[in-house]
Amino acid sequence: MATCRFAFAVHVLTVLAQHKTRCSSSASLARTVNTNPVVIRRLLVDLQNAGLIRTLRGPQGGAVLAKRPEKISLRQVHSAVESPELFGRHPNPPSKECPVGQKIESVLGYVESRAARSLSRELQAISLADIVRRVQRT
Amino acid sequence: MATCRFAFAVHVLTVLAQHKTRCSSSASLARTVNTNPVVIRRLLVDLQNAGLIRTLRGPQGGAVLAKRPEKISLRQVHSAVESPELFGRHPNPPSKECPVGQKIESVLGYVESRAARSLSRELQAISLADIVRRVQRT
DNA sequence: TTGATTTGTAATAAATACAGTTACATATTA
DNA sequence: TAATATGTAACTGTATTTATTACAAATCAA
Structure with missing residues (x-):
C-alpha cells in the first residue's frame, strides 16, 4: 500500500x-x-459510498459523520479508501514448466487471504472514538 | 506495499x-x-542478509537454503524483502494549527504498530514447509 | 431569480517508485 | 586460464499517486 x-x-x-x-x-x-x-x-466520495459520512452541497455545505464514532471501525475506513491487496503479486505469469511456478500463485492467494483477515480483525477492534480519545489526550 | x-x-x-x-x-x-x-x-542479497539462504559464486554456484524449511517463517521472509510500512502517511506535514493535525501522526503510528504486529503474528504462523506442502498437493 | 458557495468530476501535470535491462567488476572452480 | 556465477552501478520505461486547474451541477439565502 503506497497510498496515504x-x-x-x-x-x-x-x-x-x-x-x-x-x-x-x-x-x-x-x-x-x-x-x-x-x-x-x-x-x-468513497467515505460516503461506504456510508460513513454524508455530504451537502451549497453554502454551509460540506461533510458530516453519518454514524456515531463508536460505530465506525478503522476496518470500515480502510476498506472504503484503500485497495484490499496487502502485497504485490507476480507481474508476469510464472513459468508453467516449473511445478512451483504452476501453483505458487494460488498458494500466495491463500497467504494473502490469511494476512488480510488478520489485519482486518485488528483494524476492526479500533474505533473512530478510540482515535478521537487518543488525539485528545496525547 | 505495491511491490512483488x-x-x-x-x-x-x-x-x-x-x-x-x-x-x-x-x-x-x-x-x-x-x-x-x-x-x-x-x-x-536481502534473503542472504536475513540468514535465510547462502549464495556461492562461480561454476555450480547459486543459492541454497541456509535453514530447514520448517525453520523459515513467512514473517522472516517478509521482513527481509519488504518495507515494514503497511500504509502510507501524510506526505506533507499536517497543520499544526488544527488540534487534530498536531497529534494525528503519532496516533497513526500507534495504529500502524498494532496492524504490523497483527500481520507479523499471522505470517509467523506460516512456514516455508507449509508453502512447499501446499504447492505439492494443490 | 440571482449570486455566492460547495460538491462532483474530468483532464492533466509532476513526482516517485519499481521492475526490468545492460554492463561490468569480482569471485570461484576446474 | 577460461568459464561461470554473483554483486552492483547506472539507466530506462512504465505505472501509480498526489496535486492542480477548470468547470458543471446543486443548494441556499437575500
Missing part, C-alpha cells in the same frame, strides 16, 4: 467527529491535512 | 526448498519466476 488515503481518511473523520453535526468543507479539511481540496473531495 | 518482492521471495525459496542442497542459479530462478536474473540477485 487511509491516513487522510482517519484524519478527516477525526475532525468530523469533533465537529459533530456541523459541516466541514473540503477546503477547511484540506487545510488541516495540508493537501488540495480535490484530494479531500475524492476521499469524501 | 515478497511474492518473488516466497516463490524462490519454495524452489530452493525442493532443490535441497543443490545450488540454483539466478538465471534458472529468473526463468521460473519469469523476470530478469538481476531482479532475483537483488532479492537473494
